[in-house]
Amino acid sequence: MMNINNLAFKAEERFVRYVTIDTQSDPSSPTCPSTEKQKDLGRLLVAELLEMGVADAHLDEYGYVYATIPSNTNKDVPVICFCSHMDTAPDCSGEGVKPIIHHNYQGQDLVLPDDTSQVLRMAEHPDLKNQLGNDIITASGTTLLGADNKAGVAEIMDACRLLMTTPEIKHGKIRILFTPDEEIGRGVDKVDIQKLGAFAGYTIDGESAGNMENETFSADGATLIVNGVSSHPGFAKGKMESAIKIAAQVVAALPVNLSPEGTEGMEGFVHPVGISGHVEQASVDFIIRDFDADKLMDHAGVISDIAEEVLKQYPGSSYELLIREQYRNMRQVLDEHPQIVEYGMEAIKRAGMTAQLCSIRGGTDGSRLSFMGLPCPNIFAGEHAFHGKQEWVSVQDMHKATLTILHLCAVWEERS
Known part of the structure; x- marks a missing residue:
């Protein structure tokens, strides 16, 4: 059996493209999506999915991207869904984002060049202690980065690429959902749950590598x-x-x-x-x-x-x-389906990390999806310091998130 931990991951290549597309949502707008520019990223994602061979990828009128990775197993595997949001927060500009990759981080202060008052210091960003030797992506100092949640989008997209090109990874039918307007609390307002047709979902929108969240406010x-x-x-x-x-x-x-x-x-x-x-x-x-x-x-x-x-x-x-x-605490629903969280924790461990179950002092699309009939915990995407100019993500953590998605697909197939 092949070792999928050794695959070549490319999430960062997608990520640095996606963050340059302004997808800021607008709480004062009554439309869905709240800003038409969110569809710019949606159209690109559909084009890339179609190029991979994901034949049914499409963008609907409300700015949602739906796609299906077909099953490659004879087993009857429950359909699972991976979800991330395309919009960035209204709190900080997302226009003209210039991503910078700081290679081989060694603990130094990271001074952002377009506003040198913006400095990432390990004392203020404790998770940087876990990133020595890794490659850190930031913006240039005048905008947010958009790792929340384009890191998750890029990770899911890279997982799609690998699922479509690595038949040795056995899996059931996988549904992909990219949503608009999560940052203004309307991310699943127009989701068609029946069309999605999944038994379980996983949002890829969490922080530190290894973390999985089964509880929200x-x-x-x-x-x-x-x-x-x-x-x-x-x-x-x-x-x-x-x-x-x-x-x-x-x-x-x-x-x-x-x-x-x-x-x-x-x-x-x-x-x-x-x-x-x-x-x-x-x-x-x-x-x-x-x-x-x-x-x-x-x-x-x-x-x-x-x-x-x-x-x-x-x-x-x-x-x-x-x-x-x-919204309500998604744990009320997830406790009724313990295998959804259990399989997620197993996937994180197989990807070489210590799995940690956490609570979110906030909410996610998964909170509402869980009560709409799609139980949906939240898996790390590696994003940090979101909604501000010092937002950052580690390339290696993005690869770990992609690997976790692949293992999760395999775990569901194995245990069906």
């Missing part, structure tokens, strides 16, 4: 609407009750131990992300997060309790708190 959004009392400011004494000031008092009274900056590990939080309004009415948007979904209403209750207390000073004013569900 559960998430709600909340909007606090404060109705104040408006009055001409020249004659406002004893009359005006400013909704803006009331809302500000509520935000200022939020406990630090229930805030993102005051929590870690498995602790949840309440986080105000936007405030707007005028004297008569103001609103505050919150995100509410916890690994235990039952605690979300308790966290929302903290907002209500503070609002009640503050409004005792303003007899003419009132408030309303609106809660909307966003």
